[in-house]
Amino acid sequence: MENNKNLRNWLNKMDLAHPIVIAGPCSAETEEQVLKIAHQLKETDATVLRAGIWKPRTRPGNFEGVGALGLKWLQKAKEETGLMTATEVANANHVDLALKHDVDILWVGARTTVSPFIVQEIADALKGTDKIVLIKNPVNPDLALWLGAVERFYACDVKNLGVIHRGFSTYEKTRYRNNPEWQIPIDLQNKFPDLPLILDPSHIAGRRDIIFELCQTALDLNYDGLMVETHFDPDKAWSDAEQQITPATLKQMTIDLRIRKQEGDAVEFKNKLNTLRTKIDVLDHQLLESLGKRMKISEDIGVLKKNNNVAILQTKRWNEILGKMILEGEENQLSEEFILKIFKAIHQESINHQKMVINE
Known part of the structure; x- marks a missing residue:
C-alpha cells in the first residue's frame, strides 16, 4: 500500500x-x-x-x-x-x-x-x-x-x-x-x-x-x-x-x-542470512521453552503415578502419541523418520524425569 x-x-x-x-x-x-x-x-x-x-x-x-x-x-x-x-x-x-x-x-x-x-x-x-x-x-x-x-x-x-x-x-x-x-x-x-x-x-x-x-x-x-x-x-x-x-x-x-549495513551484494547476502538465522534462533528458544514446560508436566504425571502406584511406561498412550505426531508431521512436511527420532528422544527424556520423581 x-x-x-x-x-x-x-x-x-x-x-x-x-x-x-x-x-x-x-x-x-x-x-x-x-x-x-x-x-x-x-x-x-x-x-x-x-x-x-x-x-x-x-x-x-x-x-x-x-x-x-x-x-x-x-x-x-x-x-x-x-x-x-x-x-x-x-x-x-x-x-x-x-x-x-x-x-x-x-x-x-x-x-x-x-x-x-x-x-x-x-x-x-x-x-x-x-x-x-x-x-x-x-x-x-x-x-x-x-x-x-x-x-x-x-x-x-x-x-x-x-x-x-x-x-x-x-x-x-x-x-x-x-x-x-x-x-x-x-x-x-x-x-x-x-x-x-x-x-x-x-x-x-x-x-x-x-x-x-x-x-x-x-x-x-x-x-x-x-x-x-x-x-x-x-x-x-x-x-x-x-x-x-x-x-x-x-x-x-x-x-x-x-x-548491519544495507549496501553491496555480499553485504546484502550476509544481512539476509543473519536475519533468517535470527528467526531460527527465536524459534529454537521457543522450542526449548516448550520442551521445558512439557517435562514439568511429565514430572507432575510422575508424582500422580507414584501416589497411585502406576507404572511409568504406558505403551498404549505412547503409541497413540506417536501415530498422531507422524500424521501431523506429514501435514507440516516433516518426514516420518524425523518425527520418530524427535519424539523417541522426547519420550525418553520424559521417562527420565518421571523416574527421577518416582525414585525420590
Missing part, C-alpha cells in the same frame, strides 16, 4: 546512520523533568522525545498521568531542543489535544488496540492526517486484532503508519514482563512488508538489564527503530521505574549495538 511507503520514505529522508530512536520517560511528571530529559537526549542518537501524558494503568490508584498540561511541556521541549515529540492517545479527545499542541507522532497503546470500537474512533479522528501514527500490538497474542487496527487506519487514509512491538501478556511467569512472541510481528510484516516496525524493549523486558539484548535481536530482525523509556533518575520515576534507563546508558547502548 502507498501508505506504508510514505512513512518508510520519511524514515529514509531522515538520513540516519542507524534505525530511528524514540526515547523519553514513561510518564511526563513535571515540566522540569521533561525539559531536563529532552536536553540530555540531545547528546544521544534519539531524534524523538516520547512521554506518556495519559497513563491507563492496569489497576486504579497508581499515577495515571498529568493530563493535557504535559502537552505544553512537550511543546516547550520541542522548541528548545528541536526533537520531535510523541505521546499515546486513547480517544478522540486525546487526538484533538495532541494535534493542537503539534505532537509529531501519536501512538495507540496496547490496551486500546484490543478494542475495535476505540481504534475506529481514533482512526476517524485522524482521517487523512499526515502525522505519524504508530500502533502497538494488543495486550494478548492476537495477530488478527493487530492487523485489524492497521487496516482501520488505512481505511481512514492515514498516510504515515507504523507499528510498535511491545510484547504480549502471559499468565505464566517468564523472564519478561511481556513475552516477545517474535513470530507474531514477523507474521505481521509478511502481511505488510513495507510497514515500519519499531521495538519497545522497555515493556517487553520490565527491567533494564535485558533491554540491550532485546534491541540487538530486533536489529538482527531488521526492525526500523527502537522506543526506549529513558529517565535521568529511573529509580525515582513515578511509573515503571524498573524498566527505564538513563540517557547516558541509552547513548552507550546505541554505540554498542551492531547495526
Whole structure:
C-alpha cells in the first residue's frame, strides 16, 4: 500500500546512520523533568522525545498521568531542543489535544488496540492526517486484532503508519514482563512488508538489564527503530521505574549495538542470512521453552503415578502419541523418520524425569 511507503520514505529522508530512536520517560511528571530529559537526549542518537501524558494503568490508584498540561511541556521541549515529540492517545479527545499542541507522532497503546470500537474512533479522528501514527500490538497474542487496527487506519487514509512491538501478556511467569512472541510481528510484516516496525524493549523486558539484548535481536530482525523509556533518575520515576534507563546508558547502548549495513551484494547476502538465522534462533528458544514446560508436566504425571502406584511406561498412550505426531508431521512436511527420532528422544527424556520423581 502507498501508505506504508510514505512513512518508510520519511524514515529514509531522515538520513540516519542507524534505525530511528524514540526515547523519553514513561510518564511526563513535571515540566522540569521533561525539559531536563529532552536536553540530555540531545547528546544521544534519539531524534524523538516520547512521554506518556495519559497513563491507563492496569489497576486504579497508581499515577495515571498529568493530563493535557504535559502537552505544553512537550511543546516547550520541542522548541528548545528541536526533537520531535510523541505521546499515546486513547480517544478522540486525546487526538484533538495532541494535534493542537503539534505532537509529531501519536501512538495507540496496547490496551486500546484490543478494542475495535476505540481504534475506529481514533482512526476517524485522524482521517487523512499526515502525522505519524504508530500502533502497538494488543495486550494478548492476537495477530488478527493487530492487523485489524492497521487496516482501520488505512481505511481512514492515514498516510504515515507504523507499528510498535511491545510484547504480549502471559499468565505464566517468564523472564519478561511481556513475552516477545517474535513470530507474531514477523507474521505481521509478511502481511505488510513495507510497514515500519519499531521495538519497545522497555515493556517487553520490565527491567533494564535485558533491554540491550532485546534491541540487538530486533536489529538482527531488521526492525526500523527502537522506543526506549529513558529517565535521568529511573529509580525515582513515578511509573515503571524498573524498566527505564538513563540517557547516558541509552547513548552507550546505541554505540554498542551492531547495526548491519544495507549496501553491496555480499553485504546484502550476509544481512539476509543473519536475519533468517535470527528467526531460527527465536524459534529454537521457543522450542526449548516448550520442551521445558512439557517435562514439568511429565514430572507432575510422575508424582500422580507414584501416589497411585502406576507404572511409568504406558505403551498404549505412547503409541497413540506417536501415530498422531507422524500424521501431523506429514501435514507440516516433516518426514516420518524425523518425527520418530524427535519424539523417541522426547519420550525418553520424559521417562527420565518421571523416574527421577518416582525414585525420590
